[in-house]
Amino acid sequence: MRIFCLAFTGFGLLVPALAAEDKDVARYDKAMAQEKVAEESGFDWVDGRALPLEGRAFGGTELYYGRMPSNVTTAVNAGVRNHRHHTAGMQFRFSTGSRRLRFRWTVWNPEQLEMQHMPRTGVSGIDVYRQDGRGKWRFVRSGCPAMAKARNGDSFEFEIPWTPDTPCLVNLPLYNGIREFSLGVDRGASVKPLPPRTSGILKPVVFYGTSITHGGC
DSSP states (O other), X not given: OOEEEEEOOTTOOOOOOOOOXXXXXXXXXXXXXXXXXXXXXXXXXXXXXXXXXXXXXXXXXXXXXXXXXXXXXXXXXXXXHTTXXXXXXXXXXXXXXXXXXXXXXEESOTTOSOBTTBOHHHHTOEEEEEEOXXXXXXXXXXXXXXXXXXXXXXXXXXXXXXXXXXXXEEEOOSSSOEEEEEEEEETTOXXXXXXXXXXXXXXXXXXXXXXXXXXXX
């Protein structure tokens, strides 16, 4: 199933989002190549580019987690261009045999971690969910710069205990973009993509709306 999200705010924001196509999911097993995994502090660190990512619609972006291709951002107004790095709608879905998870991410703009009308949890933080035995996603914890351990000024991380092989979902920030993302798991622990969503919808789905669609308040 492919999902697009087009949200226009009063600032001319365009937010497209694309879920991974069913036929592409299997490729992530091959993507867990050695160059995408680094050992550090008792963890295997997996580069976010090797994790199953939904909501990334285009290639050719300035940043890997960018919203729009570089050749598009040069031809749009400043309102749209200023939002090109927002990661609203992007999420990782995977399972792992690890008993703990550590998340590390570097934000696009460390000078604007929050806004006047939205806290850091929404602007620059990530949300972690687990799937219960009934298939429902249950909130586990939010990580934001205010709560997380700072690294080099604009990079943050936090750790949570985890039940092995429990499906995990990680939502990326609504506004502040991501330069880099890494997942830390126990040494030798597996990281696998989850099966395709069982929605039964085969055609693209488009959401068109205001900043509320984006996740604004």
